[in-house]
Amino acid sequence: MAKRRKSPVEIITTDAHMCSLDLRLKILSRLPFFRDLPSKAIEKINTQFVEKGYQPGAYLYFSDEPGRNIYVLAEGRARLLRSTAAGKQVMLDLLTSGDFFGALGSVEQPYTETAQAQSDICVLVTSVSDFRAVLKNYPGVALQVLDVLAARLQAAHDSIHLLSSASAETRIAHTLLKLSRKVGKSVDEGLLIDTPLGRDELAEMTGVTSETASRVISQFQKDGLIASGRQWVALTNKAALEELLDSER
Amino acid sequence: MAKRRKSPVEIITTDAHMCSLDLRLKILSRLPFFRDLPSKAIEKINTQFVEKGYQPGAYLYFSDEPGRNIYVLAEGRARLLRSTAAGKQVMLDLLTSGDFFGALGSVEQPYTETAQAQSDICVLVTSVSDFRAVLKNYPGVALQVLDVLAARLQAAHDSIHLLSSASAETRIAHTLLKLSRKVGKSVDEGLLIDTPLGRDELAEMTGVTSETASRVISQFQKDGLIASGRQWVALTNKAALEELLDSER
DNA sequence: CGCGATCTTGAGGCAATTCAAAACTAGTGG
DNA sequence: CCACTAGTTTTGAATTGCCTCAAGATCGCG
Numbered sequence: 001m002a003k004r005r006k007s008p009v010e011i012i013t014t015d016a017h018m019c020s021l022d023l024r025l026k027i028l029s030r031l032p033f034f035r036d037l038p039s040k041a042i043e044k045i046n047t048q049f050v051e052k053g054y055q056p057g058a059y060l061y062f063s064d065e066p067g068r069n070i071y072v073l074a075e076g077r078a079r080l081l082r083s084t085a086a087g088k089q090v091m092l093d094l095l096t097s098g099d100f101f102g103a104l105g106s107v108e109q110p111y112t113e114t115a116q117a118q119s120d121i122c123v124l125v126t127s128v129s130d131f132r133a134v135l136k137n138y139p140g141v142a143l144q145v146l147d148v149l150a151a152r153l154q155a156a157h158d159s160i161h162l163l164s165s166a167s168a169e170t171r172i173a174h175t176l177l178k179l180s181r182k183v184g185k186s187v188d189e190g191l192l193i194d195t196p197l198g199r200d201e202l203a204e205m206t207g208v209t210s211e212t213a214s215r216v217i218s219q220f221q222k223d224g225l226i227a228s229g230r231q232w233v234a235l236t237n238k239a240a241l242e243e244l245l246d247s248e249r
Numbered sequence: 250m251a252k253r254r255k256s257p258v259e260i261i262t263t264d265a266h267m268c269s270l271d272l273r274l275k276i277l278s279r280l281p282f283f284r285d286l287p288s289k290a291i292e293k294i295n296t297q298f299v300e301k302g303y304q305p306g307a308y309l310y311f312s313d314e315p316g317r318n319i320y321v322l323a324e325g326r327a328r329l330l331r332s333t334a335a336g337k338q339v340m341l342d343l344l345t346s347g348d349f350f351g352a353l354g355s356v357e358q359p360y361t362e363t364a365q366a367q368s369d370i371c372v373l374v375t376s377v378s379d380f381r382a383v384l385k386n387y388p389g390v391a392l393q394v395l396d397v398l399a400a401r402l403q404a405a406h407d408s409i410h411l412l413s414s415a416s417a418e419t420r421i422a423h424t425l426l427k428l429s430r431k432v433g434k435s436v437d438e439g440l441l442i443d444t445p446l447g448r449d450e451l452a453e454m455t456g457v458t459s460e461t462a463s464r465v466i467s468q469f470q471k472d473g474l475i476a477s478g479r480q481w482v483a484l485t486n487k488a489a490l491e492e493l494l495d496s497e498r
Numbered sequence: 499c500g501c502g503a504t505c506t507t508g509a510g511g512c513a514a515t516t517c518a519a520a521a522c523t524a525g526t527g528g
Numbered sequence: 529c530c531a532c533t534a535g536t537t538t539t540g541a542a543t544t545g546c547c548t549c550a551a552g553a554t555c556g557c558g
Binding site: 082084086088090092104105106112113132135136137139140142143144145146147149150151152153154157159160161163164165166206207 | 362384400412
C-alpha cells in the first residue's frame, strides 16, 4: 500500500497581484489567438488590458451579475462553476494559463457561470466591447477564437455524453485522464495532476457525491491505477485507466 | 382523462430534394449571421452552397468520418447525436431552420457527432475552407457565428448542470420547456412541441430510459401539466411546469 | 381487421445517495 | 518535538431513485 505523503502539488505563490509588463506581453503573445499577429499589434492590444490578482478561493464574478468583461488567465488555476439551489456545485471547466473566459456573447448579458480562483492567479481583463473591436479588426483572431469555442463545445458535449450514459467509476476515470492531459506533470509518484484536487472537487466535476468519489479513488488506488493523498492525485498506470474506458459497455 | 388523438404534429412533406433558388436566398438572408450583409454579398455566398435533401431517419454524416463540410438547415428538423458503445443514443441538440452544424473547427478533424434527419429536410452544404473564407472576408459575420457558438456553449452547460444535479422528473420538465421555446406552436391541445417526439427521443435528450420517460410523462398528464399521445407532447399548463423547476431543491 | 410499433405498467435489483461516525492528515502553537 | 485542532478522507449501513426485464395495452396504418 502506498504511503501517504505531503502533496506534491507545488503551491506557486507568485506575487500575483502584480504581473510584470514583461509577463503580460509574453502571455498575450503566446495566446493561441494572438500568436499570428505582428508584435506591434500585440503591444497595442496590450494597452487595452488591465491586470488583476486574486487569492485562492476568491471569486472573479458571480453568475447573474451583469457580464461586462472578458478575462484571460495569465498565471495560476481557476474554475468555472454553477451552483444549484441546494448549494451543490457543478464545475464546468478548469482554466489554466492562456484560457479566456467571461462574457463571451455579444450583448451585455449576465454571466451564466461563476468564476473562482483555485490558486493565486493573475488575470488580464478587458471590456466586451473592446475585445470585440479587436476581433473585428483582426479577422484571423476571430477565427482562432471561434476554434477555441468550437473545441469547448466538443468538450461540453463529451461531458453530456458521459453524464447520460456512463457509471460513476467511468466518469471519474475519464475525468482523471482529461485532467492529466491538461495539467499533467511527471513526478516521482507518477503523472501528477498538477492542481489542488480534493475528493469534493472531483465530485463536482463528475456529478457524483464526494463519498462516491472517495470510494472510487480508494478502489483505483487498491488496483494500482493511481496514487493519491490529500488534495492530489497522480496516475501510476495510465494505460490501465484507459483500458477501463474501452471495456465499459 | 384526456382522449388520445392523431398527432397534431404536421408532417410537412415538401419536395425537399429541391429547395428552389428563391428559398435558398430567403434562408441564407434570414440566417442570423448573414442578416447584416448587402444582398449582393449574399448572392455571391449563395453560389458556394450546394443544396441537398434527406428523408426522415437518414444520416447526413457519422461521427469519426472526416469532417469536411458545414451544413445549414434550410427546412425541417434534424438532430445531433452520439451513440455509446452499448448502442444507446444521446441527443445533443435539436436543429431547426437556420441552424448551422457540421465541421465547426478549423482544421479537417473528424466529426464528433452524428447528424440525422428527423423529418424531410433541405440543407445547404459548403466546405469548411469556403465557409472560413467567408468569415475572413466579412468580420461581422464571424462575430455573429461566434455568438451562436457562445449561446450553444451556454446551452450545453445548462445540460451538464441538470444532468449532474437534477432528478429525472426535473430534467424532463426542463427539456419540455426548452423544446417549447424552440419549436412551440399554439394549437387546440395547448402549446404543442412541433416536432416528432417519442418517449425514446425524450429519453435520449434527458439521459434516462424510455420507460422512465414514459412514467414521468404519464404523471405529468395526470397532473394536468401536459397533453400527449404517440410521438407528440403539448404543454397545457406551462406555468405549473415552471414552478416544478423552482420548487426543486 | 390485424399487424407492427409505440407506449404503459409492474416487480425486482442495483448503483449511488444519504446520514453518520470514525480515522487520518497537515499545519499550528505550546 | 509533540499534542492539538480543523479540515479532509474513509468506511459503514440504510435508503431510494432509476434501470432492467418482461408482459400487456394501445394506437395508427395498410
